[in-house]
Amino acid sequence: MNWLIAHRVASIAAANLRQRLGLPEDGYVDLFAALRRSGLMVAGDEMPSLFGAYFPAGPGRNAGILLNSTMSEATIRHTGAHELGHAELGHERCLADGPDLFSGLPRNKWPDEEKQAEAFAAWFLMPIRAVKTILTRLGLDIPREAADVYQLSLHLGTSYRGAVRHLEHLRMAAPSVAAGWRRVQPARLRARLCGCPDQPPARVWDLTSLTDGSELHVEQGDRLIVRTPRLGGRPLFTGPAAVTALAKPLAVEPDQGIEFDIAGDIDTPSLLTVTSAERQTLWSGTLMPTPEDRRGLIAAAHKPLMVGPTNGARR
Ligand SMILES: [Zn+2]
Structure with a gap:
């Protein structure tokens, strides 16, 4: 099977599963909600050489997913979606998701x-x-430069490199353009943007x-x-306790942002609002909470965490 066929099969299966699980098509996809609703047993733990693993249902055992809880959130989301894909496509056991096994293999040699x-x-x-x-929302039809892809990846909750690759699949970036973006280090984009x-x-x-x-x-x-831009003098803001404003902005002029x-x-969906000195609301956004299970998976690396049924109906 070549990648083109793999993508055709996968794009249809992914849309079907999103629909079945009641997940949106037009915004951020909550992977942890998907895992909770999937009926799979999911556990997170430290796993030195594995990103994740998938076990199909067997005699007396539910199908389940294991995730490496020491990875970044974007990596855990990607790995969780990868293992969910194995489950949705009716695959056999996948234990081979470690960086060791596949990183040495060219992408066209991967198992189907x-x-x-x-x-x-x-x-x-x-x-x-x-x-x-x-x-x-970024004011674009298609991304023009690496910095646009980086912002897109933040809103989607994916890695920068994952977003670059997908834009190529979506034909929103020519292969030569995507190759150029791949050479850009996200850390340099962050440094340039924040002025630090x-x-x-x-x-x-x-x-x-x-x-x-x-x-x-x-x-x-x-x-x-x-x-x-219309901030004027002293800016005012309201937001949750976890948010602090920089005394002196580094990336914008003080009257511009x-x-x-x-x-x-963030414990609950919380409004962050910026108002001008004249009390005019200039910008507001909702900061979404860190779900308990996501927090457990990422923060409590030593404590395995389970979502989904531990017994009962099998997939
Ligand atoms: Zn796999």
Whole structure:
């Protein structure tokens, strides 16, 4: 099976599963909600050489997914979607998702089931309508440069490289353009954007007025640059306790915007609102909470965490 066929099969299967699980087509796909609703047993734990694993149902055993809880959130989301793909496509056991086994193999030599699961992960987390909706929010038809792809990946909750590859599949980037973007280090994009070359924050959001009203799936350690050209003098803001405003913005002039750091977990969907000195609301966005299971999977690396049934009906 070549990659073209794998992508065709995977894109249809991903759309079907999203529909069955009641997940949106036009925005961020909550992978942890998908795992909870999937009926699969899911556990997260430290696994030195594996991203994740999938076990089909067997005698007296549910189908299940294991995720490496020490990976970044974007990697856990991708791996979870990959394993969900194995389950949805009726595959056999997948234990071979470690960086060791596949990193040495050229992509065209991957086993068919791995090609399909990998393609499934991309289509599941990045539906074409979601990509287009977010690009509109970024003021774009298609991405023009690497920085656009980086912002797109933040809104989608995927890795930068995963977004580059998928844009090529969606024919929104020519192979030569995508190859150029692949050579760009996201850390350099972050450093340039935030105006802090030495130690840029883990992720840097560039939020213009077009993102007003958006839901933002932020994480602890994120920097938010909110551009509000009509800010005027002293900016005012309201937001949850985990959000702190930088005393002096680094990336924008003080009268052109305001910058925030996400210093802790967000417990409930929380409005972040920027107002002018004249009390006019200039920008607001909803900071989405870190779900309990996501928090457990990522933060509590030593504590295996389960979602889904531990017994009962099998898939
Ligand atoms: Zn796999």
